[in-house]
Amino acid sequence: MIREAAISEQAFRAELGRHLARLWRYGLLLSRNRHVAEDLVHATCVRALERAGQYVAGTGMERWLLGLLHSIWTNEVRARRVRHEPGRNGAEAHDVFAAKPHVMAAQVIRRVDALPETQRETVYLAYVEGFSYSEVAEILHVPVATVMTRLATARLKLAEYPPLYPVPTSNEADYS
Amino acid sequence: MKAPSDEQLVAWLDNELGAEQRNLLEQAIADDALLNLRVQWLSRSNLPYQNAYDELAQQAPLERLQARLDAVPSPEKPRLSRRWFIGAAAAALFASGVLADRAFLGWQATRSNHCSSPARDAASKRRPMSGHDAAPEPENKAKLLKAASAHEQS
Numbered sequence: 495m496i497r498e499a500a501i502s503e504q505a506f507r508a509e510l511g512r513h514l515a516r517l518w519r520y521g522l523l524l525s526r527n528r529h530v531a532e533d534l535v536h537a538t539c540v541r542a543l544e545r546a547g548q549y550v551a552g553t554g555m556e557r558w559l560l561g562l563l564h565s566i567w568t569n570e571v572r573a574r575r576v577r578h579e580p581g582r583n584g585a586e587a588h589d590v591f592a593a594k595p596h597v598m599a600a601q602v603i604r605r606v607d608a609l610p611e612t613q614r615e616t617v618y619l620a621y622v623e624g625f626s627y628s629e630v631a632e633i634l635h636v637p638v639a640t641v642m643t644r645l646a647t648a649r650l651k652l653a654e655y656p657p658l659y660p661v662p663t664s665n666e667a668d669y670s
Numbered sequence: 671m672k673a674p675s676d677e678q679l680v681a682w683l684d685n686e687l688g689a690e691q692r693n694l695l696e697q698a699i700a701d702d703a704l705l706n707l708r709v710q711w712l713s714r715s716n717l718p719y720q721n722a723y724d725e726l727a728q729q730a731p732l733e734r735l736q737a738r739l740d741a742v743p744s745p746e747k748p749r750l751s752r753r754w755f756i757g758a759a760a761a762a763l764f765a766s767g768v769l770a771d772r773a774f775l776g777w778q779a780t781r782s783n784h785c786s787s788p789a790r791d792a793a794s795k796r797r798p799m800s801g802h803d804a805a806p807e808p809e810n811k812a813k814l815l816k817a818a819s820a821h822e823q824s
Contacts, residue, residue: 503744511739515730519723532731532738539739546745602722620684621719627686639677645684646676652715 501551503543510542513556516623517563523618524567526607534571538563557625561633564615601658613648616641674698679709683716 501509517538521531541562542549549558606617619630620641631638674682674695681687682695699705 507739511736514735514739515727515732518730518735519727522726528731532735535735536738536742540742543742543745598718599722599725602717602719603726605717606719606722617719618723621717622723624720627681627684642677642681646680646712649680649683649712649715650676652717653711653713655714657714658717 501546501549503546506543506546506549509555510539510559513559516556517559520560520563520615520618520623521567523606524564524611524615525571530571534563534567537566537570541566556623557629557633560619560623561635564633565635598658605652605655609648609651613644613651616644617648617652620645674705676708676712679705679712683709683713 514535517535518531521534521538522528525531525534538559542559545562549555606614609617615634616630619625619633620627625633627638627641630641634641678687678691678695682692682699687695699709
């Protein structure tokens with residue numbers, strides 16, 4: 495009965511609606527597939543509404559939602575995901591970003607995308623979403639030491655790339 | 671200070687160290703040219719992550735995601751009706767238990783009045799006849815209740 499007292503469903507849905515783009519972006523980072531990303535966001539919304547009672551208003555809904563999406567992906571989707579060919583997914587993901595590429599953004603995203611999943615999601619939560627180490631650890635259900643190891647390993651790989659080249663291109667002109 | 675690990679250097683780059691550790695590490699980096707180079711190497715991975723992914727977020731199919739969210743039925747209703755169902759089932763179980771108990775006691779009473787068993791005869795011989803004799807003794811009633819509820823649950 496705490497559920498009803500915590501936050502009205504209407505307010506909860508409105509708040510949920512404000513996080514859709516960021517959830518989708520995280521779903522895309524994990525799955526590297528637009529359709530899967532969309533389905534992941536949907537599943538996260540369903541789960542969030544079911545568990546609305548567990549959410550304490552004002553405690554960072556985004557973090558809570560990202561944690562839900564992450565566990566749906568890890569425990570319920572990835573483990574059973576057999577029908578997709580991994581090779582095709584990577585290519586598709588790159589097509590997604592190439593749709594209207596900003597040269598710098600596309601380079602960054604491709605480099606992050608080339609990391610193994612555990613490093614990719616850790617880099618994303620720490621450096622894109624800007625969560626602290628302990629918040630990342632909470633979302634991913636791992637110890638802070640694991641977050642640190644993943645970030646150090648990922649950074650060493652990312653350091654191998656040549657510096658980003660901010661060359662203006664015709665595409666960039668389209669963007670401004 | 672022992673040679674700091676890459677994890678510690680990265681934590682320093684990410685401003686995740688406490689004041690004391692940070693000071694120690696900064697001193698070590700200042701004193702050790704190789705360590706300084708290692709930090710510079712690691713910081714090559716400082717990229718404009720947020721800008722890149724903010725552009726990506728603009729590609730999110732927001733209208734469709736919102737429409738799908740709006741189409742998710744309110745979970746309150748099914749939960750409520752499920753609660754009601756469980757409540758109703760529990761009430762029905764209780765009511766039928768009471769009825770069965772009454773029926774059984776009634777049947778037992780009739781049986782003891784009309785066709786006395788040898789055990790019953792023995793009991794009636796031990797005790798003076800009275801109007802209350804037809805009612806089962808307390809321990810018997812407890813047993814009967816138990817039997818009735820066990821019967822209900824099975």
